[in-house]
Amino acid sequence: MTTGRIRRVAVTGLAVALLAACGAPDDGPPAAPAASGSLPRPVNVADPAVIPSVAAAPTCDARASLRPTGARPAPGAMPAGSTMARIVERGRLIVGIDQNAYLFGFRDPRTGELTGFEIEIAREVARALFGDPDKIQFRAITTADRIPVLVDKKVDMVVRTMTMNCERWQQVSFSTEYLSSHQRLLVNRGSGIRSFEDLGGRKVCATRGSTSIRVIAAQPSKPIPVSTDSTLDCLVLLQQGQVDAVSTIDVLLAGLNAQDPSTEIVGTPLTDEPAGIGINKDAPDFVRFVNQVLETMRADGTWKKIYARWLTPLGPTPEPPPARYRD
Numbered sequence: 362m363t364t365g366r367i368r369r370v371a372v373t374g375l376a377v378a379l380l381a382a383c384g385a386p387d388d389g390p391p392a393a394p395a396a397s398g399s400l401p402r403p404v405n406v407a408d409p410a411v412i413p414s415v416a417a418a419p420t421c422d423a424r425a426s427l428r429p430t431g432a433r434p435a436p437g438a439m440p441a442g443s444t445m446a447r448i449v450e451r452g453r454l455i456v457g458i459d460q461n462a463y464l465f466g467f468r469d470p471r472t473g474e475l476t477g478f479e480i481e482i483a484r485e486v487a488r489a490l491f492g493d494p495d496k497i498q499f500r501a502i503t504t505a506d507r508i509p510v511l512v513d514k515k516v517d518m519v520v521r522t523m524t525m526n527c528e529r530w531q532q533v534s535f536s537t538e539y540l541s542s543h544q545r546l547l548v549n550r551g552s553g554i555r556s557f558e559d560l561g562g563r564k565v566c567a568t569r570g571s572t573s574i575r576v577i578a579a580q581p582s583k584p585i586p587v588s589t590d591s592t593l594d595c596l597v598l599l600q601q602g603q604v605d606a607v608s609t610i611d612v613l614l615a616g617l618n619a620q621d622p623s624t625e626i627v628g629t630p631l632t633d634e635p636a637g638i639g640i641n642k643d644a645p646d647f648v649r650f651v652n653q654v655l656e657t658m659r660a661d662g663t664w665k666k667i668y669a670r671w672l673t674p675l676g677p678t679p680e681p682p683p684a685r686y687r688d
Contacts, residue, residue: 400601403594407569410588412578421527424635425687426537427645429653436492444647448517449490453498456483457510457519457639460501461593463616464671465522475499478671479520482539482638485663486518489654503590505570508532511641518651519639522613524572534644535637536651538682539664542610543630544576547617549599554606556628560584563605566595573609576631596621610634615674635682656684 439445448454458479459466465477484494500516507523510516511533522542525535546565548554557565561582567573569588577586587604589595595607596617607617614626638655640648658664664681672678 400603402603403589403591403597405569405590406594406598407588408564408585410567410569410574410578410586412574412586413570415575416528416531418527418531421530422685422687423525423527423530424538424637424682424685426535426637426652426685427648428686428688429649429656433489433650433653433657436488436490439490440646444517444644445490445650448647453496454483454487454490454518455498455500455516456486457502457507457516457521458483458499459521459591460499461591462522462613463593463620464674465613465616466520478540478667479522481667481671482658483518483520485658486638486651486654489650489657503570504568505590507570507639511639514641514643517640517644517647521639522610522636523639524610524634525637526572529639532642534640534642534648536640536648537655537684537686538635538637539655540612540636541682542612542634542636544573544608544632544634545611545614545626545630546628547596547599547607547614547624547626548605550623550625552605554627557582557584557608557631560606564603565606565608566598566604567607567609568592568595571609572632572634577608592617596624599624612672612675615672619674652684652686659684 434440437449439449460468460475462477465479466475467477468474469476484497487497488494502510502521507519507521508529511519525538554560557580561584563584564587565577565584566587566589567577569590574586574588577584592609592613595604598604599607600621607614611626618624618626638651640651659681665678669678
């Protein structure tokens with residue numbers, strides 16, 4: 362099924378505007394319903410989901426990144442031979458992002474431009490490199506794409522609510538933490554579901570390749586994990602009654618809830634999910650540079666300003682997560 366057909370599903374509130382704004386093609390008049398009366402689904406739904414295996418990894422402090430060294434170079438004047446110099450020579454920073462995550466990375470229906478909390482974080486890195494936050498190329502990727510595009514050097518960094526953990530540190534590097542979150546549940550109001558204990562044998566959706574799928578599968582009540590390419594697709598499935606809940610980090614659930622107020626966030630926080638900017642392991646100099654940018658954003662109030670602009674549905678603006686370094 363094409364994204365255009367997904368858009369014709371009865372998705373409430375901002376979800377419709379968001380899907381339209383993402384450039385979904387219009388396939389013309391909706392087709393007649395199938396004789397079976399089955400509901401359409403987004404592409405690449407796995408029901409039940411494939412549960413990712415857990416790779417062996419040494420114990421680590423997942424929040425600890427590389428310490429910035431020396432003064433940050435002036436925009437456009439990066440050290441010769443550095444990763445930053447190569448990016449500046451190319452003329453643009455290439456960033457993997459989500460274009461379907463309301464509040465974080467999405468297309469503004471009024472302007473057609475990508476915007477949101479994580480988009481602004483990425484633009485601050487471009488500003489530090491070039492003196493121009495618009496010298497940036499965004500590449501929309503799925504949750505499962507995040508590590509492959511970094512390993513294959515198809516992007517310079519990924520800013521897509523990527524949880525820092527010891528397993529992932531074996532494959533990619535991370536900046537210091539820029540956002541804290543915890544996994545919870547999104548359900549329809551009046552469903553009677555208050556926690557995973559109410560979801561035994563029932564379907565719970567999360568994105569393919571996420572840590573959330575593993576958490577769902579590990580619940581003692583034995584819910585049935587269902588995976589999609591995007592969290593927004595999970596909302597569509599919830600609205601159609603094809604899943605009973607969506608489970609991912611609470612900051613993303615707040616974006617879904619803002620699009621569909623007939624839903625609610627429930628359950629106690631299950632996990633600790635620090636988000637860092639993903640960077641290829643062959644670019645430690647760029648990790649240190651990005652950490653310098655984040656240090657500046659913490660110190661001069663830029664992080665708080667961006668948070669207050671986008672994430673007020675989460676409550677009062679907190680202090681930014683403190684930097685933690687390992688060398």
